[in-house]
Amino acid sequence: MDLQMPPAHPFDDDKLKEECGIFGVIGVTDASNFVALGLHALQHRGQEAGGIVSHDAEHGFNSARRFGYVRDNFTSQSLMQTLPGPLAIGHVRYSTAGSKGAxxxxxxxxxxxxxMGGAAIAHNGNITNADALRRELIERGSIFQSSSDSECIIHLMARSLQRNIPERMEDALRRVEGAFSVVAMTRSKLIGVRDPLGVRPLVLGKVADGWVLSSETCALDIIGAEYVREIEPGEMVVISAEHGVESLRPFRPQKSRFCIFEHVYFSRPDSIxxxxxxxxxxxxxxxxxxxEAPVDADLVCPVPDSGTPAAIGFAHESGIPYGMGIVRNQYMGRTFIEPTEQIRNMGVRLKLNVNRALIKGKRVILVDDSVVRGTTSRKIKEMILDAGAAEVHFRIASPPTAWPCFYGVDTPQREKLLAATMTEEQMRDHLQVDSLRFVSLDGLYRAVGEVEGRNPKQPQYCDACFSGDYPVEPSDQIKKGFKLKTAAE
Structure with missing residues (x-):
């Protein structure tokens, strides 16, 4: 019988969530321990579950998959001893595609x-033609063990006629549409691949005599690895003790469309x-x-923790004092208390508390990373007013999120996104704040280093969640009735 994941905390549903993080190591003693540390550093990319697969010559492939945090599962010596070997990969997950009842x-x-031998694969992203691929594969006799779109890659590899596993992976990934960064392993090789548009991140590092692949550079730091470079869009690296790092180009070259929301929210601030x-x-x-959006006020206050760097920048540029007007409770786990109706009514107060002595009588600018449904923003505004603030102004460090993401981010249906149905002024009235402004799309592009802003004819990033311009057509969703942006929009 399949185990069921405990329900997520009821106050964590108003943020976009990354699907997962991936990590792999080759050429070190007890590689699984390095992977566990790497996954711990990538925990922000997925808190639902995690898994590790390792290989050594004596025991072959071994795996462990668990629900919950890395620290609660992959720190016991008894478990890690079941994952021996110099080669291992791992994955932390937050489900988007696939079953929501994990x-x-x-x-x-x-x-x-x-x-020609076994292989394990971990995938960050989302396959936009997974439904069509799954139907085709099932009709041809494949038997799926999961509801994840990522399993399609394994079945496509199994049906490939290529000679070895890296070539079969190339063959399989050419059939896949959407976004993917992949870390995989055979008995003797560590493999990393990014899709031709490079939507999701993947970096290469060096540790002692071994090599590392990771979703972010912050996970290299935790194991003392040296950052080497990013895996380039459309690149496959095959790493072995015999040949080192080999670079292949299995896809037709395309202009990169890296996810701009990685800069805004998903990646850890200490990553590069x-x-x-x-x-x-x-x-x-x-x-x-x-x-872009100055306002007379007395205090710039971040909504912790993701709004903090932007609030610091806003305060410095505006000359308005910065203060920690909201304090986050760092020790509230996902199952802190049974979410009864009385507890639910406390809203975000279990996570955040207002610094009343600092807020009282002040005109406060709240800086947050995004507004999705708007439910949390309203609760925070009420807390600030209850603490005696004279005015509340929201400044949002991303453009309005008006379109769902189909490339590995858990986004509500479009009609549930506040910006999909309301103008900025209507959102201000809905949130009942004194003012509300979002950074412009050009302003966001300037912040990431594009001095001229966004090129509307050929965007430099994937910004579909803001613009509705999807670099890869979400074919499965269109078949289900999703409407792409019209010329009028």
Whole structure:
């Protein structure tokens, strides 16, 4: 019987959530321990479940998959001893595609046994033609063990006629549409691949005599690995003790469309993206906000923790004092207390508390990373007013989120996105704040280093959640009735 994941905390449903993080190591003693540390650093990319697969010559492939946090599962010596070997990959998950009632069979990495040996694969992203691929594969005799779109890659590899596993992976990924960064392993090789548009991140690092693949550079830091470079869009690297790092180009070259929301929210602020500090980019978004949407006020206050760098930038540029007007409770787990109706009515107060002595009588600028449904924003505004604030002004460090993401981000249906049905002024009235302004799309582009802003004819990033311009057509969703942006929009 499949185990069921406990329900998520009821106050964590008003933020966009990344689907997952991936990590792999080759050429070190007890690689699984390195992977566990790497996954711990990537925990922000997925808190639902995690898994590790390792290989050594004596025991072959071994795996462990668990629900919950890495620290609660992959720190016991007894478990880690079951994952020996110099080669391992891992995955942390937050489900988007696949079953929302999480089951252990959906937890990656996935493993397959082929005629030339076994292989495990972990995937970050979303396959936009997964429904069509799954139907085709089932009609041809494939038997799926999970509801995850990522399992399609294993079945496509199994049906490939190529000679070895890296070539079969190339063959399989050419059939896949959407966004994917993949870390995979055979008995002797570590493999990393990014889709031709490079929507999702993947970086290469060096540790002692071994090599590392990771979703973000912050996970390299925790194991003392040296950052080497990003895996380029459309690149496959095959790493082995015999040949080191080999670079292949299995896809037709295309202009990169990296996810711009990685800069805004998903990546950790201590990571490096495109040779730019994520923290510095977020601080610069706050600078752009202060230039575009100034307001007379007494205090700039971040909505912790994701709004903090932008609030610092806003305060510095505007000259308005910065203060921690809201304090986050760092120790509230996802099952802190049974969410009875009385507890639900407390709203975000279990997570956030207002610094009343600082707020009282002040005209407060609240800086947050995004507004999705708007439910949390309203509750925070009420807390600030209850603490005696004279005025509340929201400044949002991203453009209005008006379109769902189909590339590995958990986004509500479009009609549930506040910006899809309301103008900025209507959102201000809905949130009942004194003013509400979002950074412009051009301002966001300037903050990430594009001095001229966004090129509307050929956008430099994937910004579909803001613009509705999807770099890869979400074919499965269109068949289900999703309407693409019209010329009038």
């Amino acid at each position: 089951q252990i069979r959906d937890v990656q990495p996935f493993f397959g046994e082929f005629s 993206i495109g040779n730019r500090s994520v923290y510095e980019t977020r601080r610069q978004i706050g600078v752009e906000l202060a230039r």
